[in-house]
Amino acid sequence: MNQYYWPDHASTAQHLTDLAESLVDRGYEVHVLCARGRYEPGVEPPPAEETRHGVRIHRVRATSLGRGSVFKRMADYLSFYVGAARKAISMPKFDVVVTLTTPPIIGLIGTLLRRFRGACQVYWSMDLHPDASLALGQMSKRNPVVSLLAWLSDLVYRQSDRVVVLGPYMADRIRKKGVRDSRIVEIPVWSREDEIFPIPRHENPMRESLGLSDKFVVMYSGNLGLAHSATEFIDAARRLRDREEIVFLFIGGGPRLREVKEAKEAEGLENIRLLDYVPREQLHESLTMADAHLVSMRPEMTGIVVPGKLYGAMASERPVLFVGPDHSETADTIRYAGCGITVRLGEVDMLVEAIESLADHPETAASMGENGRSAFLSEFEREGCCEQWAALMGELVGDLRPASVPDGPAVVSVIR
Structure with missing residues (x-):
């Protein structure tokens, strides 16, 4: 689950697209739940349902007001929360649910699916919220609403089967939230050698x-x-x-x-x-x-x-x-x-x-x-980093070769 996916140009959209397609190549059945609204407002939205490179994409309605103000961003976030929650409840059970951090605390839907559907949850911590707003002085923990959001965010981290972090400094912050070392996995984000290569x-x-x-x-x-x-x-x-x-x-x-x-x-x-x-x-x-x-x-x-x-x-x-x-x-x-x-x-x-x-x-x-x-x-190349992701998926579903699982391929839902 994530708010953005292909064809959006947001960084999380590009990395999630790479990951989803690489898992399909390794034999997984992959679904992505994202928003129809675009990172860039004013652009024609893609269809609600489609399959691209083997990935089944489910897009829910959400506003696309843009990032020009806190109000617009919150409206986009809230509209996606509602649509994603409704869609996630109606979908079948998945073996693994991967939730990113756009919008903040979208991982809570993954936590609920873990609790009531028995799915393994992986929280891909692209950034930390509301930690970022608190660090920049945009919010205060004295505000009861902010305090509640911080508590919910930390809860999602603690309840996840695995938390994928981007490096050791992020891992240190996650540990302070009460997440055990055994659940923290460091996998950096990447670029692709077939996309970015030297030109004189x-x-x-x-x-x-x-x-x-x-x-x-x-x-x-x-x-x-x-x-x-x-x-x-x-x-x-x-x-x-x-x-x-x-x-x-x-x-x-x-x-x-x-x-x-x-x-x-x-x-x-x-x-x-x-x-x-x-x-x-x-x-x-x-x-x-x-x-x-x-x-x-x-x-x-x-x-x-x-x-x-x-x-x-x-x-x-x-x-x-x-x-x-x-x-x-x-x-x-x-x-x-x-x-x-x-x-x-x-x-x-x-x-x-x-x-x-x-x-x-x-x-x-x-x-x-x-x-x-x-x-x-x-x-930091896509293939090596996605191989680490594939190993993590294999660990969670109990088989490093997902295509050979007796009951068929493991099913991964990525919620953005």
């Missing part, structure tokens, strides 16, 4: 079409949300505005992107360029436009979110500049792989120095990019 700068058609052939492109790709920081990127663009060969390219959306747009317009920062999301099938061209990728995360979000854009940057064979805490899944991965440079929030001088160093020493940038690609292929 001079052969990239997007660079040429955008007039970037002779530029050093520093790119931020994806959602620039409240868990991230844009301040350092804007300040770096200000300080480097006289180096005409360095361009800051932002592709995607998110609430922090407004800060970038406002600074660009108010100060005439012509070295900042903005583009909308690109289709998934063009990611290999989009991400390889970069000479260096930007990633950021606020320190208070450590263990609450893990920026998945890191793995796309590594797959593109480009170096990564991370602005965030020294100790986090992202910073540790960059140091371990030797694929980039990490700086703390507020250290704009170091960020500018890092950008200029990579621009002036292309051989160093190329070496970091190669390191990142190698680490991606060995640890």
Whole structure:
């Protein structure tokens, strides 16, 4: 279960699509319960029922007001809760139910199916809520409604047969909720080598079409949300505005992107360029436009979110500049792989120095990019990560070869 699934471009939609289709390839019968409303409002909704690449997709009606305000987001969440609960009750029993974290506490439906239908529940913790809102100061635990939501969220974690986390810092937070180590499984999110692969700068058609052939492109790709920081990127663009060969390219959306747009317009920062999301099938061209990728995360979000854009940057064979805490899944991965440079929030001088160093020493940038690609292929590629998921499913249904189960293939329901 998850709110988003193909054809949405949300990160959770893309990863869930990969997982569902990989499980079908391994012999599982897979159903996905998601919303007809789209991550991007105003887009024609897909059909309520269809089968794609062997995955049976069930979409329920939900509003699609967008992420422009808390009210709109809550309305989208609540409408999906109602539709998903009704649909889940009417569906047959599944062997395993996988619930993601969009919207928050959607896993509660999985908990009820576990209790009353006897299904195994796997909680795929893409991020933690309401932990994120509490960490950002958007909510207070003194509010009885927030306190209840936090209690329900922790209950879902404790009641799940397995909790899949994205890294060790997230695992530490889950343990503090009372989840036993034996139920915590670390599986990172991923990118796909057949989707994102290196393209030489001079052969990239997007660079040429955008007039970037002779530029050093520093790119931020994806959602620039409240868990991230844009301040350092804007300040770096200000300080480097006289180096005409360095361009800051932002592709995607998110609430922090407004800060970038406002600074660009108010100060005439012509070295900042903005583009909308690109289709998934063009990611290999989009991400390889970069000479260096930007990633950021606020320190208070450590263990609450893990920026998945890191793995796309590594797959593109480009170096990564991370602005965030020294100790986090992202910073540790960059140091371990030797694929980039990490700086703390507020250290704009170091960020500018890092950008200029990579621009002036292309051989160093190329070496970091190669390191990142190698680490991606060995640890963060779809096939290996989905194989870990398949092993987990096999463990839960009691057979590592699901297609050979005497009574037929195991049935997995993914609720988004």
